[in-house]
Amino acid sequence: MLSRQDLDFTGLVRPGDVILCGQGTAEPLTLTRRLVAQKDAIGPFTCFLGVCLSGTFAPELTGGIAFRAYGAVGTSAALSRAGRLDILPWHYSRIEGAFASGELRADVVLLQLAPPPAGRSGWSLSLANDYVAAAARHARAVIAEVNPDAPWTRGAGWEGREPDILVAADGPPQELQPARFGEAEGRIARHVAGLIPDGACLQFGVGATPVAALSGLRGHRDLGIHSGVIGDVCVDLIEAGAVTNARKPCDRGITVTNTVLGTARLFRHVHDNPDVEVRRAAHTHDHRTIAAIPTFRAINSAVEVDLTGQVNAEVAGGSYVGAVGGQLDFVRGALAGEGGRSIIALPATARGGQASRIVPRLETVTLPRSDADLVVTEHGVADLRGATLSERVTRMIGIAAPAFREELARAWRDREGRHAA
Structure with missing residues (x-):
């Protein structure tokens, strides 16, 4: 060597x-x-x-x-x-x-x-x-x-x-410290917790919003994990008794992930642990596998979401900052399963409150409006399932930051007026 x-x-x-x-x-x-x-x-x-x-x-x-x-x-x-x-x-x-x-x-x-x-x-x-x-x-x-x-x-x-x-190797593996989150993410977490019943199986991404959402689930029971990634917060949930994987029809009793992104604490937890498996994407991201797990909850974040429910998870300020990733894989798998839901969670504003992350329209679409389900900000939950375009606009404006709601409504009226003309 x-x-x-x-x-x-x-x-x-x-x-x-x-x-x-x-x-x-x-x-x-x-x-x-x-x-x-x-x-x-x-x-x-x-x-x-x-x-x-x-x-x-x-x-x-x-x-x-x-x-x-x-x-x-x-x-x-x-x-x-x-x-x-x-x-x-x-x-x-x-x-x-x-x-x-x-x-x-x-x-x-x-x-x-x-x-x-x-x-x-x-x-x-x-x-x-x-x-x-x-x-x-x-x-x-x-x-x-x-x-x-x-x-x-x-x-x-x-x-x-x-x-x-x-x-x-001349040193230990790279670590990822748990993301810190603030008041807005904490309020988002409380909304998300109300959308996740005991026994649900979870997928989630990385960043402050997903970490906050998971941190709010310590009081839940018999949750499962089938995700593209796990972090240190998963150890918190397992130690709190919230995650048992007991109700999963496949991989029962086992936390399943494709990647492990965390600290040495998480590394120690997964080491030779029969209750954790790091599986290929052909299993973790497979549409049929996800759809076969009832009460699946796909929890993902976004750069911005438009008034019709379309999601941009890739580009901010003209620069690539994210990825297509596995978002659509998990969303479509969740929505195809019994009782499955997709949750897109994001703070309502960016740049210290100077910009709305609920926007009239998108230039980059990661998740199309046809796959829109639940969108959550600190101001509430917009349930877009089965909603028409006009109903979606009303619900999305309702979870935007109050300072931007009139501007968003005016932008939509102007757009509809141009279309009518």
Whole structure:
């Protein structure tokens, strides 16, 4: 097993290569930092990124590297603002299959593996059972960072080819601290709690609003989790007895996720835990699997929502700041199931109250109005299920910040007047 100092990318990466890096807390920091340090000796190449939590790929450190990503989530938003991130606007569920079929190409794959604990065998993909394994099957070179501080997780066994090079990690995995939330998110959480019955199965995204919403569920019972991501707040719910997964028809008793984004506390919880499985997106994001779970609640956030219920979760101020991600996968799966609902939760304003996040119309649509269900702000809940356009407008204005309601109503009247003319 090599050390970081012994790893020479100049003999492994060719000019013009596409390098796929593990994402989020699964970023192999020892490898990515070495890659960036040697970039000038390698020649021009492209990195494909997912969620970024580290500062490894900061614009000022990565001149000469081209970047592609399925979104601008986390620190990669700085690359987006600098005009250096080429976005692949795909549903997250499609990416794994595209790398498996060769539709998407990766010449070199950098990933993080956890060694087995005593009594276990085989590497684990640890904190993300995502598209890296599929890409590795077709890559020219697979380089794995072996990190003894990464949790060995169930459901995420490494079944791909033997890595060409193993490198010892020189530090613990990247962490993500729980998002802090304020008064607005706290009020949103109280509204969301009233929409989630005991026994519901939850999916949720990242950020202050989902964390606040989950924090308000400690008094619930027999909740389940089937999500693309879990964070430290999930440990809070499990320890409080709120999450048991007892009523799920599949994976009963098991918290299911595709990625683990949190701190060392969460890593300790998932390590060799039979009650947690880190599964492929083909399972976590599968429409049929989600639809088969009754009383599913898909809880997602947004940059802005228009008066008809359309959601933008990708662009703010003309810059990419989010992703298509798995939102539509979970929303459609939830709405197809018995008693399932979709909840889009967001503060009513941005920029310190200077801008409304309920808007007359959108330029970027992540979730179409045909999939609109429940929209929640600190000012209330707009139930758009079965509502006509005019009914939706009234309900959406009702949950906008009071200072913007007349402006929104006037904008809609003007729009309808132009259409009538």
